[in-house]
Amino acid sequence: MKKFDFVVVGGGIFGCYSALYLARKGASVLLLEKENRLFQKASLVNQARLHSGYHYPRSVATAALSDEHKQRFTTEHKAFVNDHFEKFYAIDRFGSLTDALQFERFCDYLNIRCERVSAHPLFNFHRLEALYRTEEHSFDPVKLGEYYSTQVNASSAISLSLQSSIIHARPQGNAWAMQIQQQGGVVTEVESPVVINATYAALNGVNRVFQLPELAVTHEISEIAMLRSAAFADKGLTVMDGPFGSIMPFGLSGWLSLSSVAYTHHKISYEALPRFECQTADVPDCRPEAPGICTECPNRPVSSAPKMLAQMQQYFSDQVQFDHLFSWFTIKTKLKASHIDDGRPTEISKLSNRPDYYCLFSGKINSIYEIEKML
Numbered sequence: 001m002k003k004f005d006f007v008v009v010g011g012g013i014f015g016c017y018s019a020l021y022l023a024r025k026g027a028s029v030l031l032l033e034k035e036n037r038l039f040q041k042a043s044l045v046n047q048a049r050l051h052s053g054y055h056y057p058r059s060v061a062t063a064a065l066s067d068e069h070k071q072r073f074t075t076e077h078k079a080f081v082n083d084h085f086e087k088f089y090a091i092d093r094f095g096s097l098t099d100a101l102q103f104e105r106f107c108d109y110l111n112i113r114c115e116r117v118s119a120h121p122l123f124n125f126h127r128l129e130a131l132y133r134t135e136e137h138s139f140d141p142v143k144l145g146e147y148y149s150t151q152v153n154a155s156s157a158i159s160l161s162l163q164s165s166i167i168h169a170r171p172q173g174n175a176w177a178m179q180i181q182q183q184g185g186v187v188t189e190v191e192s193p194v195v196i197n198a199t200y201a202a203l204n205g206v207n208r209v210f211q212l213p214e215l216a217v218t219h220e221i222s223e224i225a226m227l228r229s230a231a232f233a234d235k236g237l238t239v240m241d242g243p244f245g246s247i248m249p250f251g252l253s254g255w256l257s258l259s260s261v262a263y264t265h266h267k268i269s270y271e272a273l274p275r276f277e278c279q280t281a282d283v284p285d286c287r288p289e290a291p292g293i294c295t296e297c298p299n300r301p302v303s304s305a306p307k308m309l310a311q312m313q314q315y316f317s318d319q320v321q322f323d324h325l326f327s328w329f330t331i332k333t334k335l336k337a338s339h340i341d342d343g344r345p346t347e348i349s350k351l352s353n354r355p356d357y358y359c360l361f362s363g364k365i366n367s368i369y370e371i372e373k374m375l
């Protein structure tokens with residue numbers, strides 16, 4: 001039976017950051033990842049928005065928290081942040097859940113830049129009630145993944161086990177005794193006084209193995225479409241707030257990421273586990289208890305990029321055209337409570353004491369530092 005100070009389950013940014021943080025404090029950490037490489041799910045397939053608060057006019061708490069961590073995240077990940085593009089926010093003239101006055105008061109309250117633009121050749125003001133020049137950056141998920149993989153591999157205090165999942169766990173005194181299944185069905189036994197579940201879409205599946213309570217969440221198979229545009233390079237637009245969308249630089253890649261509230265989400269599962277009808281027998285690597293990599297799945301949805309583009313195109317003048325390059329898919333998990341205010345809190349629940357068990361649910365990338373408050 002191998003012993004570790006901590007077992008961290010999940011090799012996205014939250015699991016990697018937790019493992020590195022603990023290792024730097026002198027702890028021995030076992031980091032388990034179901035796939036054959038790190039950073040393949042939500043930490044890779046997202047809109048790469050380094051949230052400054054603008055996105056949450058209906059959740060001041062989420063907005064304030066975004067701003068709290070933005071500066072530190074930017075400083076510590078400087079090489080992977082794109083801070084040299086022009087970012088606009090706009091309010092649709094029709095059917096928005098916020099209006100210009102509300103948005104201006106909200107930005108004023110948060111003390112974030114919001115300058116009204118009354119004319120601009122790239123935008124269609126017949127559709128826009130208001131357009132604002134703001135300050136928002138994006139991070140590069142591909143480069144972040146490379147960086148965290150290198151850091152994890154270089155740490156002598158972290159034992160990384162890929163293609164591994166916990167199949168059985170029980171308390172044994174003040175520690176968890178666990179069986180870990182690795183590639184080829186090999187089962188090993190490990191023991192640790194603390195387990196951290198950072199598996200995002202799979203968090204309830206892992207909680208079940210430990211017979212611990214589940215979080216009330218929903219799951220959506222989501223698409224991020226990548227675009228290129230000559231006229232709109234180095235610029236971003238987010239139209240608020242309701243069934244609208246966003247086009248903005250995907251970190252330093254040279255691509256623009258596109259998402260729209262109406263079409264990004266293909267299928268929704270309201271169950272505790274992400275159960276979808278595409279999880280058929282021919283994709284054994286994807287089950288509700290442990291979902292797979294949607295982009296690589298033969299059953300992934302047909303792209304909605306043409307519909308998303310048609311929707312977003314209405315906000316631009318005729319001189320702005322976009323080409324769809326490709327799309328990535330993943331499961332987006334949301335707390336059911338977020339439905340009320342569209343907030344994206346990061347929730348850390350301690351579900352067991354001695355042995356300890358923490359369940360991390362992350363609302364956005366730059367809230368990784370919340371982990372430090374907990375540990």
Ligand SMILES: Cc1cc2nc3c(=O)[nH]c(=O)nc-3n(C[C@H](O)[C@H](O)[C@H](O)COP(=O)(O)OP(=O)(O)OC[C@H]3O[C@@H](n4cnc5c(N)ncnc54)[C@H](O)[C@@H]3O)c2cc1C
Nearest residue numbers: 010012013014034041042043046047048049200202364365
């Ligand atoms: C479509 C979309 C758009 C988003 N846009 C933004 C944005 O613009 N800005 C922002 O800040 N945030 C955004 N987010 C949120 C952000 O991406 C997530 O909060 C964050 O990436 C979650 O990181 P994580 O490490 O918790 O999860 P993940 O990156 O999903 O990592 C979880 C890991 O756990 C592994 N795993 C699962 N089950 C097991 C198991 N049983 N055993 C071992 N390993 C397992 C998975 O394979 C995966 O590697 C977005 C999310 C989505 C889905």
